[in-house]
Amino acid sequence: MLKVGIVGAGFIGRKRAGIATAHPDTQVVLVHDVQQEVAAEVAAENGGQVAASWQELVAADLDIVAVATTHDALAKISTAALCAGKHVLCEKPMGRNPVEAKLAVEAAQQNGRVLKAGYNHRYHPGIQKVYEVCAAGEIGPLMSIRGRYGHGGRPGYDREWRAIPEKAGGGELLDQGAHLIDLAKWLLGDFAEVKGYTETHFWDMKPLEDNAFGLFRTDEGQIASLHVSWTQWKNLFSFEVFGRDGYATAEGLGRSYGPEHAIIGRRNPEGGAPEIERFDYPQEDRSWELEWADFLRGIEGSATPYSAGTEALATLEWIYRLYRASSEGRPVRREEAPTV
Incomplete structure (x- = not known):
């Protein structure tokens, strides 16, 4: 069972959490949002706990981090999660600009982890x-x-x-x-x-x-x-x-x-x-x-997921x-x- 953390518990983050919970191979463990009450709702819906900060979540014992924040935090959190050894599904566009997004792509390559952008x-x-x-x-x-x-x-x-x-x-x-x-x-x-x-x-x-x-x-x-x-x-x-x-x-x-x-x-x-x-x-x-299943196949090594980090950076x-x-x-x- 792959342990999942969700950063950003708005409309998209809540959807990602529900999909991860429904999949037989993934389990939501931690949720963080700048609005703690929203994080608590999503965590309760999916059997997880609330992380006090995204830094705490990224440092936790997780396999996957899904990042669904405003654009200014996407690349920063994704890069930190990849450097901490997590696989990352980051919502598009993966950063405010190519400079930010490239840092996440390089972190995935350097740490041998899967980075996929959310292009459902x-x-x-x-x-x-x-x-x-x-x-x-x-x-x-x-x-x-x-x-x-x-x-x-x-x-x-x-x-x-x-x-x-x-x-x-x-x-x-x-x-x-x-x-x-x-x-x-x-x-x-x-x-x-x-x-x-x-x-x-x-x-x-x-x-x-x-x-x-x-x-x-x-x-x-x-x-x-x-x-x-x-x-x-x-x-x-x-x-x-x-x-x-x-x-x-x-x-x-x-x-x-x-x-x-x-x-x-x-x-x-x-x-x-x-x-x-x-x-x-x-x-x-x-x-x-279907996108979540594709992401998991990438982690397993059985296929390259659509809109992987380098492809999303090119977009x-x-x-x-x-x-x-x-x-x-x-x-x-x-x-x-x-x-x-």
């Missing part, structure tokens, strides 16, 4: 179907991706921690944009350059952005057009992949993002409407459960290249430093 979207069934179809070559060589993701916030959203630069590190691009970039890289491989814009259109949170528009291009000329928004007044998730012989799309994530489904369209060589196949996924979201570097492209008004290439 890869495990959604609609996205899995899109990936399987593309990987099997069913829609031919891939040409482009169009991704849209957003929500409209809530009253006072610009007074929450995501609007504080020192805590968040970035705005919507670093938040939901990280998921789209992770998915696009998964399908197309690494990019060669990016150009685009980050804008603050509505929320009072400058210098952080509430919208980001990116055009990512591979060496082969494939394009990923990605738009993320905190002014998407009706929640939306749409991920479309276009190949020479057809297309594959994933829409919705369940709940407020609408029913999840995938559509596979196969181009008609004679012209006219494509052959369309639809797959609906009305069942409960199991992405968090964060592309986020910062887009920030730089927007700031400097020009395309930024892979060889250039991912700084603003």
Whole structure:
């Protein structure tokens, strides 16, 4: 039985704790949150105890630490846990910037431990179907991706921690944009350059952005057009992949993002409407459960988990290249430093 500590007992940390408790090979032992009463609730729900500080938790007799804090603490706590010999599942984006995240990646490598970033979207069934179809070559060589993701916030959203630069590190691009970039890289491989814009259109949170528009291009000329928004007044998730012989799309994530489904369209060589196949996924979201199982396989050494530390660092570097492209008004290439 692997012993688990949870740092950050908010919505995501509580979800991680529940998944760890439900798995037959893991047990929640310690929970820490800056709000002690919240930590106590999550600990009680999962049969664990409360740690007075994250330092106490990291130093305890644990096998795994799951880090689900605000962005300013992600890399610091993950690095300390890895140096203490723990495996770490750290929520995306793994730090406020690539410099912070790189420290965690290096700590994992130096201490022979697994570092995985929390990118649960890869495990959604609609996205899995899109990936399987593309990987099997069913829609031919891939040409482009169009991704849209957003929500409209809530009253006072610009007074929450995501609007504080020192805590968040970035705005919507670093938040939901990280998921789209992770998915696009998964399908197309690494990019060669990016150009685009980050804008603050509505929320009072400058210098952080509430919208980001990116055009990512591979060496082969494939394009990923990605738009993320905190002014998407009706929640939306749409991920479309276009190949020479057809297309594959994933829409919705369940709940407020609408029913999840995938559509596979196969181009008609004679012209006219494509052959369309639809797959609906009305069942409960199991992405968090599947991600945890993938993480455990990585610890066992039987597989490399999705969005391992080095891969997540590369995603964060592309986020910062887009920030730089927007700031400097020009395309930024892979060889250039991912700084603003």
